[in-house]
Amino acid sequence: MHPDLRYLSVLIVAAAMWSGAAHSTDLRAAILANPCAGCHGMDGVSPGTIPSINQLSADAIVAALKAFKSGERPGTVMDRIAKGYTDEEIQRIADYFQSLKK
Amino acid sequence: MTNFSRREFLKYAGALSALSAFGCASMGGASGPRIVVIGGGFGGATCAKYLRKLAGPTVGITLIEKNSSYVTCPFSNTVIGGLRSIDTITHNYETLAKKYNIEVVFDTVTGIDATSKTVTLQGGKTLAYERAVISPGIDFKWGAIEGYDEAASETLPHAWKAGTQTVLLRKQLEAMADGGVVLIAAPPDPFRCPPGPYERASLIANYLKQSKPKSKIVILDAKDKFSKQPLFQDAWDNLYPGMIEWVPGSQGGKVTRADVKEMTLYVDNSAHKGDVINVIPAQKAGALAHSAGLANESGWCPVDPRTFESKVHKNIHVIGDACLGGKMPKSGYAAHSQAKVCAAQIAAMLIGQPPVDPSWINTCYSLIAPDYGITVAAVYRATADGIVDVQGAGGVSPREAPKSVRQAEAIYAEGWYKSVTADAFS
Ligand SMILES: Cc1cc2nc3c(=O)[nH]c(=O)nc-3n(C[C@H](O)[C@H](O)[C@H](O)COP(=O)(O)OP(=O)(O)OC[C@H]3O[C@@H](n4cnc5c(N)ncnc54)[C@H](O)[C@@H]3O)c2cc1C
Numbered sequence: 001m002h003p004d005l006r007y008l009s010v011l012i013v014a015a016a017m018w019s020g021a022a023h024s025t026d027l028r029a030a031i032l033a034n035p036c037a038g039c040h041g042m043d044g045v046s047p048g049t050i051p052s053i054n055q056l057s058a059d060a061i062v063a064a065l066k067a068f069k070s071g072e073r074p075g076t077v078m079d080r081i082a083k084g085y086t087d088e089e090i091q092r093i094a095d096y097f098q099s100l101k102k
Numbered sequence: 103m104t105n106f107s108r109r110e111f112l113k114y115a116g117a118l119s120a121l122s123a124f125g126c127a128s129m130g131g132a133s134g135p136r137i138v139v140i141g142g143g144f145g146g147a148t149c150a151k152y153l154r155k156l157a158g159p160t161v162g163i164t165l166i167e168k169n170s171s172y173v174t175c176p177f178s179n180t181v182i183g184g185l186r187s188i189d190t191i192t193h194n195y196e197t198l199a200k201k202y203n204i205e206v207v208f209d210t211v212t213g214i215d216a217t218s219k220t221v222t223l224q225g226g227k228t229l230a231y232e233r234a235v236i237s238p239g240i241d242f243k244w245g246a247i248e249g250y251d252e253a254a255s256e257t258l259p260h261a262w263k264a265g266t267q268t269v270l271l272r273k274q275l276e277a278m279a280d281g282g283v284v285l286i287a288a289p290p291d292p293f294r295c296p297p298g299p300y301e302r303a304s305l306i307a308n309y310l311k312q313s314k315p316k317s318k319i320v321i322l323d324a325k326d327k328f329s330k331q332p333l334f335q336d337a338w339d340n341l342y343p344g345m346i347e348w349v350p351g352s353q354g355g356k357v358t359r360a361d362v363k364e365m366t367l368y369v370d371n372s373a374h375k376g377d378v379i380n381v382i383p384a385q386k387a388g389a390l391a392h393s394a395g396l397a398n399e400s401g402w403c404p405v406d407p408r409t410f411e412s413k414v415h416k417n418i419h420v421i422g423d424a425c426l427g428g429k430m431p432k433s434g435y436a437a438h439s440q441a442k443v444c445a446a447q448i449a450a451m452l453i454g455q456p457p458v459d460p461s462w463i464n465t466c467y468s469l470i471a472p473d474y475g476i477t478v479a480a481v482y483r484a485t486a487d488g489i490v491d492v493q494g495a496g497g498v499s500p501r502e503a504p505k506s507v508r509q510a511e512a513i514y515a516e517g518w519y520k521s522v523t524a525d526a527f528s
Contacts, residue, residue, distance in 0.1 A: 027458045038518070049516055049520070
């Protein structure tokens, strides 16, 4: 790493701490995963009849979404939704929910 | 990190000093820039909350809303159908204020000055913003149906903004004698909640079937087709045979005049008398969008499909029903989903990052009976053609499905309502 850049990363971390969460959050992942919360509850914790997904591991979320996507697992609505994402995006969404557990 | 260019470095450094310039902003204990969100519905409430989640604790967030509580249109058809009480669909702003440190102001915004970046309130105050987000919902095109204005809506309710209008329509249905005729005038596109008029007819039928089985519902429609039509019509034949008549626009459905005294709707010269009449008028973006010059000739607000920043005025974002959201319908879930994208983009912009590649989901649940639900769903992306749905995904519930699937969707509809309202308001 170039010395300038090392200094820069310190600055960015400082900026992140200074102005809050935005830079520690992967915004692209958040944008992909946030709409799921309208049904599954904020951060995947559901207050109602739709299952919570916050307790699932990233692998379990990936497996479920891929199974809905391929039609292997039936669903009332998840089959239609899972088809809207690439496998890479599914991984990203699952990792995002996993990251909330820390 | 090694890909970081000098230019990006300068951008970050610039962002930092820009943020410090707001160091002395005073409201709500926040020291960063101030974002003013106008309208505390599905769009505005969600955006304010997710700004706090995504842009961090130092950003000042003000939410300005006319009313001190919010009655949701979603599930208001269950109130009209006698399945729920109005207080179960009424929400407040306490959690947003206390837990998310959002400054909630109950007042009406009377003007937005995009040049001085200020917002004027009816109460006399002026507030400065770094960016403004507006989610004012819809207003009606009064007079599009001759004789139907705000005063007429006190006798022939629209019940298309939830609250007293919802309760009024419910009371009228309760007071109606068995054998009565309920007229519903359904609006032309585009309007909020495309399946809404047909869900309403269904839940009124569910009530009448039990309490006033000789009654009838006639839907006079400005359109020739409607959302989830085959699913609705199959279910009507099954659950409410002979009870609901739908008249398409080209076959005498387009209401042109309302006579309040005579309790009559006219389609040109043919008269339809009703015992209860629900007129859902044609719609446009909420009045504020027009007075602030944000709407175009369509009556709605053109926006950048990635950030929802107005194409007319910089630093003002328009979300929800009021915006031209490409292929997304005007729904609470769409407004909620747009609000989260808008919050994330503002969080990025505040630190000088370019907008992120966005995506959205919309799902509209409709109840045809308490144990009979259907959906339309889609996943959306921003493209050169604006916001479009991902091909091969989404769509409506299957036309052939066992009762258990309709039951499951009705149960999930309740779950959706709980999740989405909690995600927006608590
Ligand atoms: C009968 C019915 C059923 C529906 N069912 C569903 C459903 O099941 N699912 C679904 O997803 N959607 C449903 N919808 C649609 C949903 O209600 C709307 O799409 C949603 O409310 C749009 O959110 P919004 O934030 O754009 O506007 P709104 O929710 O209308 O919020 C706008 C807010 O701004 C405030 N405001 C306006 N102007 C000002 C001003 N100048 N100053 C201060 N405050 C102001 C208003 O008081 C209001 O609180 C339904 C609609 C109807 C009518």
